[in-house]
Amino acid sequence: MCTFMALETIEYYKSNNSNVHVLLLDASKAFDRVNYIELFNKLLDRGMCPLTVRLLLNMYTKEKLQVKWNNNISHKFNVINGVYQEDVLSPLLFSVYIEELLEKLKRNGIGCFLGHHYVGALGYADDIMLLCSSVSGLKKMIKISEEYAEEHCILFNGKKSKYLVFGNYKYNPTLKVNNEVVPRSEIAPHLGHMLHTDSTTDELTEHAVRVFNKSYYGFISKFDSCNTTAENKLFHQYCCYMYGSQLWNMTFLKVRVLYTQWRKAHRQVLSVPYMTL
Numbered sequence: 001m002c003t004f005m006a007l008e009t010i011e012y013y014k015s016n017n018s019n020v021h022v023l024l025l026d027a028s029k030a031f032d033r034v035n036y037i038e039l040f041n042k043l044l045d046r047g048m049c050p051l052t053v054r055l056l057l058n059m060y061t062k063e064k065l066q067v068k069w070n071n072n073i074s075h076k077f078n079v080i081n082g083v084y085q086e087d088v089l090s091p092l093l094f095s096v097y098i099e100e101l102l103e104k105l106k107r108n109g110i111g112c113f114l115g116h117h118y119v120g121a122l123g124y125a126d127d128i129m130l131l132c133s134s135v136s137g138l139k140k141m142i143k144i145s146e147e148y149a150e151e152h153c154i155l156f157n158g159k160k161s162k163y164l165v166f167g168n169y170k171y172n173p174t175l176k177v178n179n180e181v182v183p184r185s186e187i188a189p190h191l192g193h194m195l196h197t198d199s200t201t202d203e204l205t206e207h208a209v210r211v212f213n214k215s216y217y218g219f220i221s222k223f224d225s226c227n228t229t230a231e232n233k234l235f236h237q238y239c240c241y242m243y244g245s246q247l248w249n250m251t252f253l254k255v256r257v258l259y260t261q262w263r264k265a266h267r268q269v270l271s272v273p274y275m276t277l
Helices: 002-015 036-045 050-061 090-108 135-151 201-223 228-238 252-270
Strands: 020-026 121-124 127-132 162-166 187-190 193-196
Touching (some): 002 020, 002 162, 002 187, 002 193, 036 050, 090 127, 162 187, 201 252, 228 252
Antiparallel strands (some): 020 162, 121 127, 187 193
């Protein structure tokens, strides 16, 4: 939904001959920096059942960790901050933790609008996107974000953040996040979708093919020893290249290119000739 809103905003401003300056903020080790007290207070403020909050609190504060290094194991120690990596709940918890920043940007009224709807700050978990029609406005949004990050133990990394310009803006302004210059890019990933300043279906198709080939060869290296039935089922689960394709505005010919690549790999999994129907 975030990417869809961003693309709709960009197309709307471009159709009105206006530029859109986009900044993708990179939060360094974002999940590890979550403050438990602030997080659980935010959950209570949102009306979450206190028993559920207590369950989460116990789950995070009662656990103990050990570190293994060169066959040496440390003493057990308590965890004092951070949410689990690659956990189903973690993106939702971090979204709650960062939501106040998005609301603060909205209250300031800086950034892009679609009609009366504010779309200048979009985010899910640690993927935060700032959109503004001017460089000066974007710099103000960055300052607000930096102040919030400092108050909530979040660190934005300027070198890993991405700055893109959609439109006919020819200048190359200097943008800084935490005193680090953010390089201007022509392409950047956002929630699994590639944003191109000169987006075409050819580029999206080529990217989809690369993603599929990477997942396919990874799949072969892991599951090649499985029987054909299991391998076929795993192939359909593992080798996915159409994520976000609803946003690609694909033509029939481009879909056919992707399907041909998928069919070729599928035949190899089934060990049947390439020309098999």
